[in-house]
Amino acid sequence: MQNFQGVGVSPGRIIGSVRQMPKPVSEPPSGERLAADVAPEDAVARLKAAAQSVHDELKARADSASGDGKAVLEATALMAKDTMLLKSAGKLINAGSSAERAIWEAGASVSEMLHNLGGYMAERATDVLDVRARIVAELRGVPAPGIPSSETPFILVAEDLAPADTATLNPAVVLALVTSGGGPQSHTAIIARSLGLPAVVAAHGVDEIADGSEVYVDGAAGFVALEPSDEHRASATAWAETSATLAAFDGNGTTADGHLVPLLANVGGAKDAVAAAGLGAQGVGLFRTEFCFLERDTEPSVDEQAAAYKAVFDAFPGKKVVLRTLDAGADKPLPFLTDATEPNPALGVRGYRTDFTTPGVLERQLEAIARAASESEADVWVMAPMISTAAEAGRFASLCAAAGIKTPGVMVEVPSAALTAATVLREVGFASLGTNDLTQYAMAADRQLGPLAELNTPWQPAVLRLVQLTVEGAAQEGAGREASGGAGAAKPVGVCGEAAADPALAVVLTGLGVTTLSMTARSLAAVGTVLKTVTLEQAQELARLALSAPSATEAREWVRAKLPVLEELGL
Amino acid sequence: MPERTATVASRSGLHARPxxxxxxxxxxxxxxVTIAMQGQPExxxxxxxxxxxxxTLGAAKGDVVVLRAEGDxxxxxxxxxxxxxxxxLDAE
Structure with a gap:
């Protein structure tokens, strides 16, 4: 029996048969010649036929896809039979190169050209390489790269998943995700949580598991076993039962002793909001408005925006909906707002900062929000992403006031905002911790990199300390107001990053004094169930324990050891 | 050979959807039909x-390009x- 240890990123215990994501297409050897008995014109014809069938396959996938994925697939399909690409490959074939080598080299030079142009074009460079790999696979008669299509359910094993793969992932047949690369905040992890699929990332050696092997996956422990034991089978059966009982959240987030911690949902649009309301969410803690913009080359009109926002507000009448203003930049470029040629986009003009370079977009968005809020019954709060200073918070608050928005707030994602929370909160009504970016910036570790998985977890004591500092800053600001004769209640500090979806971490965050937890709606049941098993005092004790740990691994282990309910429920 | 000059009008230039x-x-x-930036050799x-x-041409909004074609x-x-x-085209 062979076991693999990785990082558990989405709970669940399941047994199933493995399908490996096809290996990346290997490079045809440099200098590979056309076989002596093949005429160049026949090789060119064979290449064109392969290109045509890759085009047709991508076109068919584009037709069945929707949204962002569809636009990307359509453009990629066009590239497959592009004359520039095929003509330059044709020249190489006529000079004696094999068809595989010719398209490989032609693709490389086009891709390099695009890459050197930077910006939008540089992003398309990888699409050319994807097309090239598909054509080579077609010429060789091997499976195309990408998620295998299968009628029978399987456990998908891959090096890592790209956003484009997740668009074509069918949760009805994929039982669990296991990757050898990726980190706790990689796309694989985020998609697994939103689909409720058990997932393990950064599990070394899983690439070697043969297709069709039966494996046991524990998405909480980060464990994968070949040839599951009877004990594993019992766990998987037990999980199937508990996940059924966990399915319902009663809509009342509280500790065992009645300390209320409203559990809210992260949503990207009206569809998510309706689903979240159905799963018992007590409101929305993060409405990612950029999802209404992402497929756009131009800014949507105020009317269009107001309609999109109202559709989300209407799913939560009388409840809180926290809306985040446009968070473009870095991994979410918008052509009308962001400069894709920045050398260091994660540290660039993104989030609130796009207002420095493209003034007006934010004011129009606030106008649309105010209008939608006035036409709905939701309690609308509005926060700006990537706030670094109290001055930025103050300016955002005045823009909100000018638009008629009552409750302005800020995201705390940049460590400077956590460190100066008391002065930042003097300017606005609330703060919400975006733990994904806060972790990335505190640890100086790119969210998507597998080798940095260890650094990139919100269990890092340094990240927990920044959460604590933010809560302390809010208390200090409240005390300051009381001393000068005002009302002294601390302003709310919520968490809306992936951290809130981890039931053990949710307990720690509650202990640190966080007032609300917002997560993917799928996690509400698990977090709600675990939270009800501890008192506020126990949560505070666990928070102290986590803060005192020398490493993220120990912080997680120590806290989990004190929460036996996690093991019982397979979380 | 018949040729025309034209000014790119789309906001995002001549890439993406345009x-x-x-x-x-x-x-x-x-x-x-061929396309070149104005001033580029034929x-x-x-x-x-x-x-x-x-x-790869990378024409932005406001750039002038030359189109050429021959025949019926x-x-x-x-x-x-x-x-x-x-x-x-971005406005549509």
Missing amino acids: AALFAELAGEQPVD DEAMDAASILSLM GADAALDALVKLLETD
């Missing part, structure tokens, strides 16, 4: 029906393509 629409229309013409002109060529229907083809280039 490039795809332009390449598609160029491919539908009865003649081969022998560096690229296939206007190739989305990758259009992307060249004039009509060029006129149709100029019209498309001078429309702000």
Whole structure:
């Protein structure tokens, strides 16, 4: 029996048969010649036929896809039979190169050209390489790269998943995700949580598991076993039962002793909001408005925006909906707002900062929000992403006031905002911790990199300390107001990053004094169930324990050891 | 050889969706059409029906490009393509 240890990123215990994501297409050897008995014109014809069938396959996938994925697939399909690409490959074939080598080299030079142009074009460079790999696979008669299509359910094993793969992932047949690369905040992890699929990332050696092997996956422990034991089978059966009982959240987030911690949902649009309301969410803690913009080359009109926002507000009448203003930049470029040629986009003009370079977009968005809020019954709060200073918070608050928005707030994602929370909160009504970016910036570790998985977890004591500092800053600001004769209640500090979806971490965050937890709606049941098993005092004790740990691994282990309910429920 | 100059009108320049629409229309013409930036030598002109060529050309809003074609229907083809280039496709 062979076991693999990785990082558990989405709970669940399941047994199933493995399908490996096809290996990346290997490079045809440099200098590979056309076989002596093949005429160049026949090789060119064979290449064109392969290109045509890759085009047709991508076109068919584009037709069945929707949204962002569809636009990307359509453009990629066009590239497959592009004359520039095929003509330059044709020249190489006529000079004696094999068809595989010719398209490989032609693709490389086009891709390099695009890459050197930077910006939008540089992003398309990888699409050319994807097309090239598909054509080579077609010429060789091997499976195309990408998620295998299968009628029978399987456990998908891959090096890592790209956003484009997740668009074509069918949760009805994929039982669990296991990757050898990726980190706790990689796309694989985020998609697994939103689909409720058990997932393990950064599990070394899983690439070697043969297709069709039966494996046991524990998405909480980060464990994968070949040839599951009877004990594993019992766990998987037990999980199937508990996940059924966990399915319902009663809509009342509280500790065992009645300390209320409203559990809210992260949503990207009206569809998510309706689903979240159905799963018992007590409101929305993060409405990612950029999802209404992402497929756009131009800014949507105020009317269009107001309609999109109202559709989300209407799913939560009388409840809180926290809306985040446009968070473009870095991994979410918008052509009308962001400069894709920045050398260091994660540290660039993104989030609130796009207002420095493209003034007006934010004011129009606030106008649309105010209008939608006035036409709905939701309690609308509005926060700006990537706030670094109290001055930025103050300016955002005045823009909100000018638009008629009552409750302005800020995201705390940049460590400077956590460190100066008391002065930042003097300017606005609330703060919400975006733990994904806060972790990335505190640890100086790119969210998507597998080798940095260890650094990139919100269990890092340094990240927990920044959460604590933010809560302390809010208390200090409240005390300051009381001393000068005002009302002294601390302003709310919520968490809306992936951290809130981890039931053990949710307990720690509650202990640190966080007032609300917002997560993917799928996690509400698990977090709600675990939270009800501890008192506020126990949560505070666990928070102290986590803060005192020398490493993220120990912080997680120590806290989990004190929460036996996690093991019982397979979380 | 018949040729036309045109000013790119789309906000995002000649890439993304405008490039795809332009390449598609160029491919539908009865003649081969080439595209180059104004001032670029004629022998560096690229296939206007190739989305990758259009992307590597990197024409931004306001840039002037030269379209060329030869043979029956060249004039009509060029006129149709100029019209498309001078429309702000991002506004649709």
